Amino acid sequence: MVEAIQIEVSRDPADPTLPGPTAVALLQAVADPIRWGVLARLADGPHCVCDLQSHVPIAANLLSYHLRVLRDAGLVVTSRRGRWVDYTLAPDARMRLCAALPLPLPEGGIRP
Amino acid sequence: MVEAIQIEVSRDPADPTLPGPTAVALLQAVADPIRWGVLARLADGPHCVCDLQSHVPIAANLLSYHLRVLRDAGLVVTSRRGRWVDYTLAPDARMRLCAALPLPLPEGGIRP
DNA sequence: CCTACGTTTCAAGCATGGTCGAAGCAATTC
């Protein structure tokens, strides 16, 4: 049996100094204070929207908008639990974000 | 003698789920195809503007605008050499970018 | 069923950032 795994192209294979199709989109999704905060909160596990809501001073529909951006970027996934919707960090979110940076990481990595 | 080193705050010390003052600004600077390409090219050493120019199909003044954004973000530094201006990656650019991400890096780091 | 709750979608403002054309400035060459 053969496993077919899809690997993302964060750079143009022909010219590595050109960003791949998703690299910039991924960074744009993170380059917003609200979405940054949501991702940071999701780093420690799933949260429902109302929980995220309670930590951000914005309207519900606006939060929903930003969550959609993160969803479209594939950085988070959702699951419904009764009335509530839980948001979880996509399993490959960290890896994809690192790979989206235009600079190779320093040796040994960094712990922010 | 005491050395005073300035460490950047990529997160709000009071609430780590809030971005620090420069984290989002840094990511915004990278979240553009042209600037992404410039940084990727600078990763292998200094380049003068005319060299960068020859790899990007945009007007000179527009390139200058994007270089200014990178300069203002502190990701690159310049030095004049005769008529030419050389752009170099700031020594802490990699570290600051990694620290600006809202997610802690995966164990062992990633080589993009 | 009808209501309440949690969340999303829609359509319309508004602000911001990227783009373009023209002019400006610094350093070299003639």
Add this chain to the structure above:
DNA sequence: GAATTGCTTCGACCATGCTTGAAACGTAGG
């Protein structure tokens, strides 16, 4: 010092993305 080269700045346009208010949706409970 006049002209040229390399790069930057300025002002105005335009597209995009964030924000807002109102409405719609699915689910649970009275």
